[in-house]
Amino acid sequence: MGQAGHIVEPGMGGVQRQGEQAVAVRIATFNANNLFSRWSFQAELPRTVANPPLAEIATDAPPEATDVPGGGQPSVVEVVLPDGTRMSGILRTFRGKLVKGKDPKARAWIARRIAALDADVLCLQEVEDQDALDTFHRDDLRPLGVDYRYRVVVEGNDPRRIDVAICSRLPITRISSWRFWPDSTGEPVFGRDLLQAQIAAPDGKPLHVFVNHLKSNFIADEHTLSPDEVLAAREGIARRRSEQATAIAQILRRQRLTRRVVVTGDLNDTPDADTLAALRTANLTEQIHQGTTVAGPNRSGTLVDDKFADLSPTIWTHRHRDKGVTTFALYDQIWTSPDLTVTAAHVMRRTQISGDGSDHDPAYIDLALD
Known part of the structure; x- marks a missing residue:
């Protein structure tokens, strides 16, 4: 068995999933990349109805209301069919564009990857809401034999409504949202949420799991900005991400949590970045970053070994190509308190370079709970 907080490579004494005295718990994180349930409205209409007249579509709120972070209400639209039947639904937009649901083929691929992960606790990023998560679970995961009885999403602060979520086979006994934890100005520090779940582990003790999606590196309309403006924007992003990591550490201290803690998610920076220094200071x-890759399912569900090991000297979960330059980074991370024994750490590698249903690869650890 490895020392607490260190990796034991597979085949070097790591616990098995079953049949050992120690209990193994697998925790995974995965940015599902826009797991929305919403569709273009016409796609939801019966096939016998085509192109309903715009005059017969009414809304009770302007689309701009859906772009307000943490406020406003999505537009409720009503369509009158030729036979007089009235259908209503929700119309949501972002920056003036209709936000559609995730492509069914991409959803199915995401589901196959999750099934292959076989995680006891699955932390997700970029999930629209509880309905989207429950629908995905019912329509895509359950047909593959995946059943997460405990599923939770709390509405966050993101204007696109991409929230964080936790799915668990183990009982979730309590959840906390830190959506409104303030920064130095009194405004919410988290652009999405910091979702905390207390999970009843098989050894009878709680695990404290935190999932977050830290500040993105995206700069809106970057091509219109001067080099100095781009630099200032990047510095602002780094400051915000540093504030968010500091907030996580403060929240842990406030609860006096030092044991059986797991902090995970898409942190949008490398583990050794200055912006994440507060997590290291918190003794996490x-x-x-110490792990290895495992095979992931292709479109047909066949597991394919890592074909991209030579592209980066360090392990990665996210690939970004901009202006002819390709970068690889470990954005999807799992941090643990020193009392937890980690017996394996892996990234499930994509089978096509652009991504398999998501531009992120999932990562997971196995914990040995005595």
């Missing part, structure tokens, strides 16, 4: 250790 990032585990995935």
Whole structure:
């Protein structure tokens, strides 16, 4: 068995999933990349109805209301069919564009990857809401034999409504949302949420799991900005991400949580970045950077070994190509308190370079709970 907080490579004494005295719990994180349930309205209409007249569509709120972070209400639209039947639904937009649901083929691929992960606790990013998560679970995961009885999403602050979520086979006994934790100005520091779940582990003790999606590196309309403006924007992004990591550490201290803590999610920076220094100061250790890759399912569900090992000297979960330059980074991370024994850490590698249903690869750890 490895020392607490360190990796034991597969085949070197790591616990098995079953049949050992120690209990193994697998925790995974995955940015599902816009797991929305909403569709273009016409796609939801019966096939016998085509192109309803715009005059017969009414809304009770302007689309701009859906772009207000944490406020406003999505537009409720009503369509009158030729036979007089009235259908209503929700119309949501972002920056003036209709936001559609995730492509069914991409959803199915995401589901196959989740099934292959076989995680006891699955932390997700970029989930629209509880309905989207429950629908995905019913329509895509359950047909593959995946059943997460405990599923939770709390509405966050993101204007696109991409929230964080936790799915668990183990009982979730309590949840907390830190959506409104303030920064130095009194405004919410988290652009999405910091979702906390207390999970009843098989050894009878609680695990404290936190999932977040830290500040993105995206700069709106970057091509219109001067080099100095771009630099200032990047510095602002780094400051915000640093504030968010500091807030996580403060929240842990406030609860006096030092044991059986797991902090995970898409942190949008590398584990050794200055912006994440507060997590290291909180005596947490990032585990995935010490890990290896495992095979992931292709479109047909066949597991394919890592074909991209030579592209980066370090392990990665996210690939970004901009202006002819390709970068690879470990954005999807799992940090643990020093009392937890981590017996394995892996990234499930994509089978096509652009991504398999998501531009992120999932990562997971196995914990040995005595």
